[in-house]
Amino acid sequence: MPLIVDEDLCTSCGVCVDRCTMDIIRLNDDGFPYKKYDECWYCGVCEEDCPENALIIDLPFQVK
Amino acid sequence: MELETDILVIGGGSAGSMAAIVAKEQNPDIDVTIIEKAEINRSGSIALGMDALNIVVQPGITTPELYMNSARIATEGILDYKPSYVMAERSYSILKRLEGWGIRFPRDEENKYISLQVHAKGSFLLEMDSPDLKLVLAEKVKEAGVRVINRTIVTKLLVNNEQVIGAMGFNIRTGEFIVCKAKATILANGGCARFSLPNSGYLYGTFDYPGNAGDGYSLAYRAGAQLTGFEFTQCSPLIKDINCPLLYITLTRGAEVVNALGETIDLEYVSTQNMLKELREGKGPIFIKMNHLPEERIQDIERILFTTERPIQKKFWENRGVDFREGLIELGETEYQLCGGHGLTGIVVNEKAETTLKGLYAAGDVACVPLQHLTGAFVFGEVAAEEAVKFVNNNDLGEVDQNLIKDEEQRLLNVMDNNKSGSISVKDFEYKVRRTISDYAIPPKNEIKLKRFLWWLPRFRDDMKDIQVTDHHELSRYEEIQFILDSAELSVHASLAREESRWGWFHHRTDYPEKDDGNWLKHVVLEKGLKSGEVQTLLVDIENGGEH
Numbered sequence: 001m002p003l004i005v006d007e008d009l010c011t012s013c014g015v016c017v018d019r020c021t022m023d024i025i026r027l028n029d030d031g032f033p034y035k036k037y038d039e040c041w042y043c044g045v046c047e048e049d050c051p052e053n054a055l056i057i058d059l060p061f062q063v064k
Numbered sequence: 065m066e067l068e069t070d071i072l073v074i075g076g077g078s079a080g081s082m083a084a085i086v087a088k089e090q091n092p093d094i095d096v097t098i099i100e101k102a103e104i105n106r107s108g109s110i111a112l113g114m115d116a117l118n119i120v121v122q123p124g125i126t127t128p129e130l131y132m133n134s135a136r137i138a139t140e141g142i143l144d145y146k147p148s149y150v151m152a153e154r155s156y157s158i159l160k161r162l163e164g165w166g167i168r169f170p171r172d173e174e175n176k177y178i179s180l181q182v183h184a185k186g187s188f189l190l191e192m193d194s195p196d197l198k199l200v201l202a203e204k205v206k207e208a209g210v211r212v213i214n215r216t217i218v219t220k221l222l223v224n225n226e227q228v229i230g231a232m233g234f235n236i237r238t239g240e241f242i243v244c245k246a247k248a249t250i251l252a253n254g255g256c257a258r259f260s261l262p263n264s265g266y267l268y269g270t271f272d273y274p275g276n277a278g279d280g281y282s283l284a285y286r287a288g289a290q291l292t293g294f295e296f297t298q299c300s301p302l303i304k305d306i307n308c309p310l311l312y313i314t315l316t317r318g319a320e321v322v323n324a325l326g327e328t329i330d331l332e333y334v335s336t337q338n339m340l341k342e343l344r345e346g347k348g349p350i351f352i353k354m355n356h357l358p359e360e361r362i363q364d365i366e367r368i369l370f371t372t373e374r375p376i377q378k379k380f381w382e383n384r385g386v387d388f389r390e391g392l393i394e395l396g397e398t399e400y401q402l403c404g405g406h407g408l409t410g411i412v413v414n415e416k417a418e419t420t421l422k423g424l425y426a427a428g429d430v431a432c433v434p435l436q437h438l439t440g441a442f443v444f445g446e447v448a449a450e451e452a453v454k455f456v457n458n459n460d461l462g463e464v465d466q467n468l469i470k471d472e473e474q475r476l477l478n479v480m481d482n483n484k485s486g487s488i489s490v491k492d493f494e495y496k497v498r499r500t501i502s503d504y505a506i507p508p509k510n511e512i513k514l515k516r517f518l519w520w521l522p523r524f525r526d527d528m529k530d531i532q533v534t535d536h537h538e539l540s541r542y543e544e545i546q547f548i549l550d551s552a553e554l555s556v557h558a559s560l561a562r563e564e565s566r567w568g569w570f571h572h573r574t575d576y577p578e579k580d581d582g583n584w585l586k587h588v589v590l591e592k593g594l595k596s597g598e599v600q601t602l603l604v605d606i607e608n609g610g611e612h
């Protein structure tokens with residue numbers, strides 16, 4: 001259940017990390033966000049608040 | 065970090081944000097601190113806004129008395145008069161406050177607010193157009209000059225002589241231990257969303273915000289406060305698998321619910337219990353049907369559902385290839401939860417949001433003001449702040465026992481040390497705890513079944529030493545498992561104590577299948593026994609405001 005990140009658009013600003021309601025996003029060594037913990041509530045906040053529209057969330061497989 | 069504040073607010077969601085803003089409004093010189101587990105701009109149940117304010121008494125249209133009649137029916141009599149009356153009475157001023165902040169409440173051609181009847185006796189639910197509600201609240205908190213400590217989970221209240229004097233916790237990223245001493249403390253950290261297991265098997269696929277794991281119930285219980293309504297384990301029929309709501313928006317716009325036999329289900333005031341009954345009687349699956357609605361209406365429904373509350377629904381339907389114009393929407397039973405907003409569960413509070421402990425107030429889903437929803441969170445956020453400000457003016461900071469602080473810090477350090485190479489992941493552990501709650505603590509209930517959970521409880525607590533905890537994020541999940549276990553323990557004791565069936569299916573006991581108003585029109589109140597340290601249950605009369 002990945003975060004789909006458009007690496008051309010992402011500026012590594014970290015807003016998605018700051019805003020995640022479940023505290024599960026981190027930036028990887030290249031500065032791009034990934035889900036460190038498999039605990040997404042699919043609230044949509046990260047996608048909504050990304051200033052670059054660089055991020056899309058996928059629903060967890062079990063609920064999809 | 066160690067700090068002192070006048071008013072500490074635990075949880076910066078709907079109720080907590082409102083409380084902090086109003087405390088500063090009352091007296092800008094008062095120091096106010098919010099400790100929030102997530103990040104205040106988007107935390108809690110209203111992260112992406114909300115499409116209705118469920119209880120608004122509009123002057124000249126409805127009255128608080130009419131609301132009370134509805135609420136008595138909806139709670140089957142388990143309702144204290146004063147707090148709910150105060151909520152109804154103050155609800156219109158909440159609407160006006162929100163409007164003043166730019167939150168839009170749509171009106172019809174006659175310039176009247178669009179209201180929907182989901183209560184027995186009147187039309188109290190007002191539509192609201194507010195995807196940014198939480199951002200607005202967070203902005204007001206900031207403007208008011210409130211100190212906000214984000215990503216910090218409170219794990220214990222500081223208590224001295226039955227007075228709450230602050231709280232302790234840690235930053236879930238850095239692990240920094242935090243002590244906040246306070247003259248008054250407001251608990252506003254939600255209900256227990258992670259109670260039984262969702263049918264999807266996915267731990268976080270709950271209807272309510274899963275960051276609320278019964279933290280507030282456990283904190284209050286352990287500090288010695290009284291709690292009530294824990295036997296009323298509640299669930300809803302929502303979109304199957306994903307557990308997102310859509311009932312009010314669709315049903316009040318002409319959608320119907322049909323069962324597998326193609327029969328339309330009678331939905332008096334959107335009775336969720338009627339829908340769940342069809343499922344239990346084997347007439348499921350049940351569906352929401354909208355294909356008879358005009359295009360305009362469908363677009364209206366889509367606009368609301370796909371922008372506010374749980375906009376993820378759009379992706380969900382696209383993925384499943386369902387179009388509301390043709391397809392049916394399958395409803396399923398959500399997990400069972402404990403909640404003062406949607407249910408009858410919470411910390412005992414009076415109309416001043418006072419708990420039974422000095423210096424501790426409670427507001428929102430953590431407090432028992434039955435079925436209060438967002439309205440109650442806002443009203444009692446205001447009330448708790450007003451009362452806490454008065455309390456602060458007359459009370460100094462209590463004496464803090466340094467040993468309490470040392471012990472809590474050491475306890476957390478020990479878990480980090482001892483559980484590093486545990487053999488069970490936090491997730492597997494939580495899965496089994498919640499599966500066991502599903503097995504034994506939810507309806508249909510009976511004595512033997514409920515006691516099976518009590519057999520498991522000490523084993524779970526003991527087995528927690530084997531949970532693997534490798535960082536502070538996982539430590540917060542470990543702490544939440546304790547909150548879930550405490551909530552379940554309280555629920556099972558309350559369910560055992562109430563030897564009758566009440567509130568439809570939600571407290572159905574197969575060994576006491578009848579409702580017994582003669583003996584059980586009472587609250588089951590829980591508290592920690594002073595000597596035994598075990599759960600004590602007491603029966604308390606309903607405060608009926610002089611009415612019967």
Ligand SMILES: Cc1cc2nc3c(=O)[nH]c(=O)nc-3n(C[C@H](O)[C@H](O)[C@H](O)COP(=O)(O)OP(=O)(O)OC[C@H]3O[C@@H](n4cnc5c(N)ncnc54)[C@H](O)[C@@H]3O)c2cc1C
Pocket residue numbers: 074075076077078079080099100101102107108109110114115116117118119216217218219252253254255271272273275276277279280309373374405406427428429430436437438439441
């Ligand atoms: C999907 C959904 C739709 C809803 N729709 C409506 C509606 O249309 N109309 C309506 O009137 N009501 C609705 N409700 C109900 C309403 O949203 C809630 O009753 C209300 O928001 C509860 O507010 P609260 O402050 O108690 O909880 P929340 O707003 O959830 O806030 C609790 C806060 O406490 C924090 N917290 C939890 N534990 C800790 C801890 N240990 N330490 C520090 N912080 C902690 C959490 O991170 C969270 O921010 C809905 C609820 C949901 C979930």
Ligand code: SF4
Pocket residue numbers: 005009010011012013014015016017033049050051052053054055
């Ligand atoms: S918010 Fe958007 S731009 Fe910023 S780090 Fe996340 S994905 Fe990248």
Ligand code: SF4
Pocket residue numbers: 019020021022023024025039040041042043044045046047057
């Ligand atoms: S959808 Fe919500 S919970 Fe999931 S990663 Fe994004 S912000 Fe976090």
